[in-house]
Each structure stands twice: as structure tokens, then as C-alpha cells.
Amino acid sequence: MNDTGIEIPLAGNWFTEVCDAHGTAFSLRITERLTEVKTAWQRIEIFNTTDFGKLMVIDGCVMLSSRDNFIYHEMMAHPALFIHEQPQNILIVGGGDCGTLREVLRHASVETAVQVEIDEQVTRLAEQYFPELCESNNDARASLQFKDALQWVKNADAESLDVIIVDSTDPIDPAEGLFSELFYRDCWQALRPGGIIVQQSESPILHMNILREMHHAMATAGYTAVKTLQFPQPVYPSGWWSATLARKGEMFTGYRQKEATEKPFETHYYNAEIHTASFAMPSFFLKELST
Numbered sequence: 001m002n003d004t005g006i007e008i009p010l011a012g013n014w015f016t017e018v019c020d021a022h023g024t025a026f027s028l029r030i031t032e033r034l035t036e037v038k039t040a041w042q043r044i045e046i047f048n049t050t051d052f053g054k055l056m057v058i059d060g061c062v063m064l065s066s067r068d069n070f071i072y073h074e075m076m077a078h079p080a081l082f083i084h085e086q087p088q089n090i091l092i093v094g095g096g097d098c099g100t101l102r103e104v105l106r107h108a109s110v111e112t113a114v115q116v117e118i119d120e121q122v123t124r125l126a127e128q129y130f131p132e133l134c135e136s137n138n139d140a141r142a143s144l145q146f147k148d149a150l151q152w153v154k155n156a157d158a159e160s161l162d163v164i165i166v167d168s169t170d171p172i173d174p175a176e177g178l179f180s181e182l183f184y185r186d187c188w189q190a191l192r193p194g195g196i197i198v199q200q201s202e203s204p205i206l207h208m209n210i211l212r213e214m215h216h217a218m219a220t221a222g223y224t225a226v227k228t229l230q231f232p233q234p235v236y237p238s239g240w241w242s243a244t245l246a247r248k249g250e251m252f253t254g255y256r257q258k259e260a261t262e263k264p265f266e267t268h269y270y271n272a273e274i275h276t277a278s279f280a281m282p283s284f285f286l287k288e289l290s291t
Contacts, residue, residue, distance in 0.1 A: 082255045083256075092165045
């Protein structure tokens with residue numbers, strides 16, 4: 001996920017994503033480009049790498065790799081769903097690779113999970129090249145819709161959702177509106193009391209300005225409590241990523257620890273100890289939020 005939108009050429013057998021604004025770059029050794037598809041919204045590429053499996057790149061920015069995507073998808077889904085007392089109706093905004101949808105549907109309490117992705121080709125390519133992420137796409141509880149999520153949320157019935165997961169790209173171009181106070185207000189209307197919105201919120205070390213603005217916008221939009229959690233993500237800029245949660249009408253007072261500990265499904269990163277630890281943020285982060 002690059003914050004410049006610059007198209008990065010391949011150099012030899014390496015794919016490199018440059019974050020020019022932050023003076024950093026990240027490279028993966030590749031063996032071949034499997035496909036390239038240009039849609040009305042973006043350019044999607046799939047590569048084979050030597051050590052990270054398959055790689056999805058959108059507009060020159062890394063979206064996911066086979067090797068480490070489980071960290072992101074589990075942390076986008078399970079903390080919020082174990083905090084909510086009874087998550088039944090879930091909306092996923094974006095999430096076209098379907099990995100977050102798969103994690104959401106591991107929860108037996110979930111009755112409906114609607115995924116609203118603007119670009120159908122992201123999902124079709126994921127089905128072809130990352131089938132393990134799409135294994136729950138035919139679950140009877142799942143609904144895949146290829147629409148503008150901003151409009152979908154605006155038109156959603158009031159107090160119809162328990163959790164909204166914003167699994168979006170960086171806040172540029174089609175995803176820019178997903179980081180706005182207006183969008184958070186529309187989500188607030190769609191959430192039931194006690195409902196939670198969780199959104200990927202970039203790197204604490206590189207994108208503190210985005211995190212500050214997000215916390216402020218969520219609070220201004222009416223949420224009672226806003227908290228950020230952190231996790232490693234090797235293929236994203238800095239290798240350190242975050243998600244920010246906001247709750248309607250209730251504070252964050254804990255989570256269903258016993259159920260998280262005894263969950264009937266397997267995870268590869270998330271567990272009860274990680275849940276607790278992920279909300280411990282460093283001093284510089286807390287200081288930046290207080291200014």
C-alpha cells in the first residue's frame with residue numbers, strides 16, 4: 001500500500017513499492033507476472049514471488065501476499081467481533097480479496113455478512129489466484145455486492161448492523177471518501193447501539209497524521225469511544241500496521257475473553273493474548289493523539 005500512487009517499474013526480478021513521501025521502499029523477488037487487468041477504477045497485477053507466494057498489487061501498491069495476509073485479515077475481523085456481545089449482521093466495505101469475509105464467517109453468531117466492493121475484478125482475480133481466501137464466498141450467510149460502498153451505507157436501514165469493517169485501500173482516489181467524517185456519520189446511523197466500526201488505519205510510524213484525523217473524525221461523528229490496535233504486516237510500508245475501532249453508545253470495556261480463548265476455529269495470528277496486547281500503543285502514539 002503506497003501513499004503516492006506512483007507506478008513502479010519492475011527492476012530485474014524484483015517488484016519494488018516506493019513510498020516517496022516517507023523515503024522508504026519495499027521489494028519482493030518475483031519469478032513472473034501472472035496477469036494484469038485494467039478496470040474502470042484501477043490496475044490490478046498478480047505476481048509469483050520466490051518467498052511470499054502470490055502477490056496482488058493495485059496501482060503499484062502491494063495489497064496482499066499469500067504468506068502474510070492472515071495477520072491483516074484476522075486482526076481486521078476478530079478483535080471487533082469478540083468485543084461485540086452478539087455480532088449478527090456484518091458489513092464489509094471493500095475487502096474484495098474476501099479474506100476478511102472468510103474470517104467473519106468463522107463466527108457462529110453471524111447471520112449475514114454483506115461485502116460491498118466497487119471493483120468486481122478484485123474478487124474474480126482473488127477467486128482465481130487466492131482461492132484459499134475465497135473459500136467462504138458461497139456460504140449462505142454471505143452476500144457479495146459490487147457497488148459504491150459510500151452510497152450503500154448512506155442508503156442502509158438505520159440501526160441494521162452490528163459491525164462495519166472498512167477493509168479499504170489507502171485514502172486516495174476511490175477510497176478517499178471512506179476516511180471522512182460524513183462516511184463515519186452514515187455508518188453511525190446504520191449501526192445498532194453498541195455497534196462497532198473498524199477500519200484499517202495505516203502505519204503508526206509513517207501515517208500518524210491519518211490516524212489523528214481519523215480519531216478526530218470518528219469522535220466528531222458521534223462515536224462514544226475510539227481505540228487503535230496494532231499488528232505487524234511485513235509487506236506494507238514500515239512493516240507495522242494498525243486498525244482503528246469506534247463504538248456507538250458504549251465504551252470499550254473488554255471482550256469475550258473466554259470465547260476468544262476457546263474459539264472453535266483455528267487462527268494463525270489472533271488469540272486472546274494478542275487481542276489484549278494489540279491495544280497497547282506506544283507513548284509517542286498517545287502523545288500525538290493528545291495534541
